[in-house]
Amino acid sequence: MEITEIRIKLMDDPSERLQAFCSITLDGCFVIRDLKIIQGTRGSFVAMPSRKLMDRCPRCSCKNHLRARFCNDCGCELHEERAGKADDGRAKLYADIAHPINSECRERIQANVIVAYSLELEKAKLPGYVCTYDDFGEENYATSVEEITYTPMVPHSATTSTATATSSTATTSRPRHTFVNRVAQLEEEGFGSGLV
Numbered sequence: 001m002e003i004t005e006i007r008i009k010l011m012d013d014p015s016e017r018l019q020a021f022c023s024i025t026l027d028g029c030f031v032i033r034d035l036k037i038i039q040g041t042r043g044s045f046v047a048m049p050s051r052k053l054m055d056r057c058p059r060c061s062c063k064n065h066l067r068a069r070f071c072n073d074c075g076c077e078l079h080e081e082r083a084g085k086a087d088d089g090r091a092k093l094y095a096d097i098a099h100p101i102n103s104e105c106r107e108r109i110q111a112n113v114i115v116a117y118s119l120e121l122e123k124a125k126l127p128g129y130v131c132t133y134d135d136f137g138e139e140n141y142a143t144s145v146e147e148i149t150y151t152p153m154v155p156h157s158a159t160t161s162t163a164t165a166t167s168s169t170a171t172t173s174r175p176r177h178t179f180v181n182r183v184a185q186l187e188e189e190g191f192g193s194g195l196v
């Protein structure tokens with residue numbers, strides 16, 4: 001298997017621990033998106049694309065994150081310690097969507113991605129830099145109902161631009177709590193070791 005292309009989306013704030021999103025192409029014919037490059041305490045490491053594990057509310061069947069204490073839909077109180085345990089005994093809250101099955105492959109992907117990330121940082125300093133990562137806007141904030149409801153009565157076209165301006169302001173104050181917890185969990189699992 002060869003990694004034939006790596007695309008990087010750098011994050012705006014270099015002080016944040018999430019340094020970039022990235023996609024890799026295998027043998028010129030299969031793309032995996034949504035890898036993350038994260039600044040760990042022992043250097044940058046690559047996290048595989050993962051999904052939050054969910055379960056269903058016993059009352060209304062709505063899906064909730066395993067750490068949710070109340071159902072998002074009906075408010076039913078849920079048991080706090082209901083998440084299954086991983087092999088190391090800690091709560092298993094995420095599952096990788098795509099991942100290497102041995103450490104040799106993991107290290108190879110990681111080493112290639114970290115090199116590509118360094119090159120991307122240099123490219124980004126040049127005028128006319130264009131990011132090649134296919135961004136589907138998953139990280140953007142939706143416009144809330146309140147933002148639209150409480151906008152003063154103005155012509156329709158002006159309403160649209162006001163809502164857009166408000167939502168882009170909200171992006172700068174996005175909550176980091178969940179992500180920081182995820183970084184701590186990945187580090188405990190031994191990610192980032194052996195990298196500079």
Ligand SMILES: [Zn+2]
Nearest residue numbers: 057060071074
């Ligand atoms: Zn419910």
